[in-house]
Amino acid sequence: MRPVTALSASPKKAAARAPSRAGRSLQKGQQTRAVILEAALGLASHMGLEGLSIGALADVTGMSKSGVFAHFGSREELQIAVVTEYHARFEEEVFFTAIREPRGLPRLRAMFERWVRRVSVEVDSGCIYISGAVEFDDRPGPVRDALVGMVKAWHAALHKAIELSVQEQHLRADADVDQIVFELHGLILSLHHDARFMRSPGALARAGVGFERVIHFYASPLGLEIDQARKSPKNGATRR
């Protein structure tokens, strides 16, 4: 399966190559960039993408403004780099671990469970996708385009996993794939809202119950059987 988006070469990969003098300088530059980006991700999680500024990052990293500026030529470039890095981590945690599960319901379930886990970790820090969607919903431009592109990529990955569940005959042939994506996303948004904004307990369990309802509504007899086997302790899910 194709990754959701191509990841740019990471500083770690560059560091694995034997460095020449020019290489070392490049490597150091990439490390500094990674340090700034890490600080920027932290800031954006708490303050939103609009809370990012070259000045605030200089403060946090103890660098000069011009030092930060040398790596990210503008606030917009910085915001896009944060969105891209956030997406790469989301993919790593949610998508690339879930696609190890067998096609069909096991994989779809793994995607949803890891997504829920990610959001529940973010109850304290905030989700850049969700806050970014509100910050940039009526601000056209490259940052909004980057955010929309990332969300679309994730929705496409969910779409594909649901389609495969239909192909594997775990979900009924008439299952409305877009409708399922819409409803699963709603459960995640409701979880984020209730847990982070309302601080109301029980939201995590409710997202899980909602998922079961959606799946059982669209499941085929085979799908229900597989799901039942998953719950029985004697039958562990087979992994590829």
Added chain:
Amino acid sequence: MRPVTALSASPKKAAARAPSRAGRSLQKGQQTRAVILEAALGLASHMGLEGLSIGALADVTGMSKSGVFAHFGSREELQIAVVTEYHARFEEEVFFTAIREPRGLPRLRAMFERWVRRVSVEVDSGCIYISGAVEFDDRPGPVRDALVGMVKAWHAALHKAIELSVQEQHLRADADVDQIVFELHGLILSLHHDARFMRSPGALARAGVGFERVIHFYASPLGLEIDQARKSPKNGATRR
């Protein structure tokens, strides 16, 4: 049924009384306050509550900063006034019209449909509840408290309508009321996200399909029958 929150006396009511000189002055003050508040609502819908400032409002209304300041002593007071006014309008449009429907599924359905309609109008302007939840999710203080209070009041009204649907035996006795509130709210959040941020068509219909799925899952045989009668052209819903 109790209103979700008590509304403060409106300028219109004050205007209905015969004015003395002091009364006329008070009346004019209230009218000016209403003009500023109207402008503030417009600004906050587009820019968020954090986009509000005494200066920006002075620009929009053509008043002096000190003129605006005379009516709203601080930015925070202004933000709270906007939240309260927004909530009063939401109640007026969504809640007070829906409670005219008979108790049970007809009323619950009316609440959801008017909520959807409100959100779909706000696709162009933005919803202060949804953007406010993201802006203030980790900023403790009176503005956050006001927002949380309003959302809680609306959730309580939904909760009550679902409970009445159980009492009227339209929903099954074992229906999980908090779970239904959670899922309906998720459909609204997904609608707002897809329509406003993703600009994707079809979100409105998906919210409706999601509602039917939730209701049919929890409906009693009587509830399904009432719902079926509603769809038949011969049987108009009886109104109290």
